[in-house]
Amino acid sequence: MAPPRPHLFNGRAGPAAAIERTARALLERMSPSEKLGCLDGDTPFWSGMVEIATQDASHRHPWPAGVVPRLGIGGLHFVDGPRGVVLEGGATTFPVPIARGASWDPELEERIGVAIGLEARSFGANWVGAVCVNLLRHPGWGRAQETYGEDPVHVGAMGAALTRGLQRHTIACVKHFALNSIDGCRFLVDVQASPRVLHELYLPHFRDCVDAGAGSVMSAYNSVNGEWCGQHPLLLQAILKDRWGFRGFVVTDFIFGLRDGPRALQAGLDLEMPFPMILAGSLGPAVGHPLSAALQARIDDAVLRQLRVQLAVPAGRYPVTLRRCADHLALAREAATKAIVLLRNEGPLLPLAATGSLAVIGRLAAQPNLGDRGSSDTRPAAGSVVTPLAGLRAAAPAMDIRHEEGRNLAAAAALAAASDAAVVVVGLDWRNEGEHIHPGDIAPVLEQVPPPAALVRWLGWRRLTPLWRQLTRLIAALARLGSARPGSHFASGDRTCLGLPAAQLRLIRAVAAANPRTVVVLMGGGAILCEEWRQLVPALLLLWYPGEQGGAALADVIFGRVSPSGRLPFALPSSEAHLPPFDPRARRLTYDLWHGYRRLRRQGHAAAYPFGWGLSYAAFTHEGLVARLVPEEQVPQAQGPDVQMLAVSLVVHNTAAVPGDEVLQVYVEPPGLRLPRAARQLVGFQRLSLAAGQTLPLTLRIPLRRLSYFDEARDAFVLEAGCHRVLVAPHAEAPGLAVKLTLREQVLED
Numbered sequence: 001m002a003p004p005r006p007h008l009f010n011g012r013a014g015p016a017a018a019i020e021r022t023a024r025a026l027l028e029r030m031s032p033s034e035k036l037g038c039l040d041g042d043t044p045f046w047s048g049m050v051e052i053a054t055q056d057a058s059h060r061h062p063w064p065a066g067v068v069p070r071l072g073i074g075g076l077h078f079v080d081g082p083r084g085v086v087l088e089g090g091a092t093t094f095p096v097p098i099a100r101g102a103s104w105d106p107e108l109e110e111r112i113g114v115a116i117g118l119e120a121r122s123f124g125a126n127w128v129g130a131v132c133v134n135l136l137r138h139p140g141w142g143r144a145q146e147t148y149g150e151d152p153v154h155v156g157a158m159g160a161a162l163t164r165g166l167q168r169h170t171i172a173c174v175k176h177f178a179l180n181s182i183d184g185c186r187f188l189v190d191v192q193a194s195p196r197v198l199h200e201l202y203l204p205h206f207r208d209c210v211d212a213g214a215g216s217v218m219s220a221y222n223s224v225n226g227e228w229c230g231q232h233p234l235l236l237q238a239i240l241k242d243r244w245g246f247r248g249f250v251v252t253d254f255i256f257g258l259r260d261g262p263r264a265l266q267a268g269l270d271l272e273m274p275f276p277m278i279l280a281g282s283l284g285p286a287v288g289h290p291l292s293a294a295l296q297a298r299i300d301d302a303v304l305r306q307l308r309v310q311l312a313v314p315a316g317r318y319p320v321t322l323r324r325c326a327d328h329l330a331l332a333r334e335a336a337t338k339a340i341v342l343l344r345n346e347g348p349l350l351p352l353a354a355t356g357s358l359a360v361i362g363r364l365a366a367q368p369n370l371g372d373r374g375s376s377d378t379r380p381a382a383g384s385v386v387t388p389l390a391g392l393r394a395a396a397p398a399m400d401i402r403h404e405e406g407r408n409l410a411a412a413a414a415l416a417a418a419s420d421a422a423v424v425v426v427g428l429d430w431r432n433e434g435e436h437i438h439p440g441d442i443a444p445v446l447e448q449v450p451p452p453a454a455l456v457r458w459l460g461w462r463r464l465t466p467l468w469r470q471l472t473r474l475i476a477a478l479a480r481l482g483s484a485r486p487g488s489h490f491a492s493g494d495r496t497c498l499g500l501p502a503a504q505l506r507l508i509r510a511v512a513a514a515n516p517r518t519v520v521v522l523m524g525g526g527a528i529l530c531e532e533w534r535q536l537v538p539a540l541l542l543l544w545y546p547g548e549q550g551g552a553a554l555a556d557v558i559f560g561r562v563s564p565s566g567r568l569p570f571a572l573p574s575s576e577a578h579l580p581p582f583d584p585r586a587r588r589l590t591y592d593l594w595h596g597y598r599r600l601r602r603q604g605h606a607a608a609y610p611f612g613w614g615l616s617y618a619a620f621t622h623e624g625l626v627a628r629l630v631p632e633e634q635v636p637q638a639q640g641p642d643v644q645m646l647a648v649s650l651v652v653h654n655t656a657a658v659p660g661d662e663v664l665q666v667y668v669e670p671p672g673l674r675l676p677r678a679a680r681q682l683v684g685f686q687r688l689s690l691a692a693g694q695t696l697p698l699t700l701r702i703p704l705r706r707l708s709y710f711d712e713a714r715d716a717f718v719l720e721a722g723c724h725r726v727l728v729a730p731h732a733e734a735p736g737l738a739v740k741l742t743l744r745e746q747v748l749e750d
Helices: 016-029 032-037 045-055 097-101 106-122 152-166 195-202 204-211 233-243 261-267 278-282 293-311 326-339 388-395 409-417 439-446 453-484 502-514 550-558 596-603
Strands: 063-065 076-080 127-132 171-177 190-192 216-219 249-251 341-345 357-361 400-404 421-427 518-523 539-542 588-590 620-630 645-654 660-669 681-690 695-703 709-711 716-719 722-729 737-743
Touching: 016 293, 032 293, 097 106, 097 152, 097 326, 106 127, 106 152, 106 326, 127 152, 152 171, 152 195, 152 204, 152 681, 171 204, 171 233, 195 204, 195 709, 204 216, 216 233, 233 249, 233 261, 249 293, 261 278, 261 293, 326 550, 357 388, 357 409, 357 502, 388 400, 388 421, 388 550, 400 409, 409 502, 421 502, 502 518, 620 660, 620 722, 620 737, 645 660, 645 681, 645 722, 660 695, 681 695
Parallel strands: 076 127, 127 171, 171 216, 190 588, 216 249, 357 400, 357 421, 421 518, 518 539
Antiparallel strands: 063 076, 341 539, 620 645, 645 695, 660 681, 660 722, 709 716, 722 737
């Protein structure tokens, strides 16, 4: 059965006018109680929490909201899915987003979005929380694996691509808006950021996703400049809805994302998920008095936003045969292969010949290692994950491949010494990094949880309220007590040490001493510092959390069937001291313009491996670089009538005897005369495939906004007057090929 015809929701084209008429007609027919019911999830709080605790509900079914049977409104049905649909039942597990960020391939990411959307529909879901575009300010963030990297241009391009793919069959949910990049204090921390920092670094990638047609945006748990994100009028209304023209709906992060119901609603929030909680307890019957006209109008707007997004989703049934179909498995393998970053290859040692003997060493080589076990955790069927060991053995059946777990260093070294080459698989797993909650941090929200409906019917709101208030205070006190006990939190959280565990360091040293032909394969979602040992081995590559086809992808690269083509989506420093401050239990933080490759360059530190770094079996040259402004009449209409572009043209040549993929990275060095600016910043990129010996001319078009700075006094992006150096470079620290372009000052249209 073929799935229904895809759609795009952007509120500006296609059937938007008909959708708007239908949505408004449905709104007119809804009763006040039905409208209030659309402001929160449809699952009762207490039964839902019990189901989460006892039945692993988040992996069993979608979470419903806004279902109105009387009017035939099917509602919203949410599933998580940064690396694939999280429900049990055979969905494809793709590499984690940070790995896909290393592919620098938006076209591939859009195809992954389509695949996740199709599989979500086969489970009965129509709304997918897959687009995490929080900037990786510090690589120790426990959920680094769920985003794409440290740079807003790169993250925005990848997030927008996933959004476009998801929106063809579902509603994309873009999260977490905004400045959510520490897990251990996400319910406590207030992030301070100037308007310039917000608009230049921490918001552009969200705007890219909105412009790509996102139907929903999820607010963050943390606060920004003194206000919780779920009730932040500047973020939700003034910027997202008014400035950017967002016509979809804003949803809280789940369960604990709201503090003040009326304040949140007036600030631009449209939906609380997944239970009736704070909004239900502060509006309608719970407050015992009529709502104001202004609040009623805001409720109508919130419901209308949900309706217009729902109506844009294609109707129809999607067959279960879409799950893990051949096309999606091939896509997962392609993504895992393109994500592999070859960091070091002396000799060159790689690729290996698929003959002779090979020692594969390490616990992680022989077991599935897919990433965090929090909200993004997928549930592949037993035996469906191709481990590194299984992938290597399947790719080289004639090769003598033996495995040693590595606990016994002498046995591991002996196997390595007796083999033609050794592959050591080390790194992180869900025990080392991931999503995290301190129970005490959510105590303020627990004090507002609603009473069970049976108690309300028995005692009534008036009699129950004082008793329930005392009980919820007791619940919150117990939660705070739980946080005070060592080891009482669950999951793994942020990392404050970015190196490998000591046992893995000893294993690398032992194997490298036994066999000079040693390849180290790193698994994980964040940066792993390797300064103290990287020179000991001739070959080093990043496999990440590679999804269910990761082992096959590793074999493709190790044995040279595919040239490695991944590029680092963050700078890998030589020392943790070169990173910005990072406190997983901070109550207040200030974010500035300086992190990642921007910070390293400003402080004069060379990275161990720079942002954009990645080796290949092919070799590429660039020549004939030209940069010019494109007149407005030549700008493609899809970019909008007011968008001016920088056109960067050059010729790329693959000088090797093997095919390969190049990632062109375009940087700009602005004048920086009026105010401090990054000495070099990414403004565009493009991945391209070249056959052996092929030459390819191409032109990249780059919006001028990416060359500009945000002027707080003018509340606008301004193109600085003066000489700009435009570079095409293989990574952020390379000299590259450069030309100069003199520009006049210009206030850019919003």
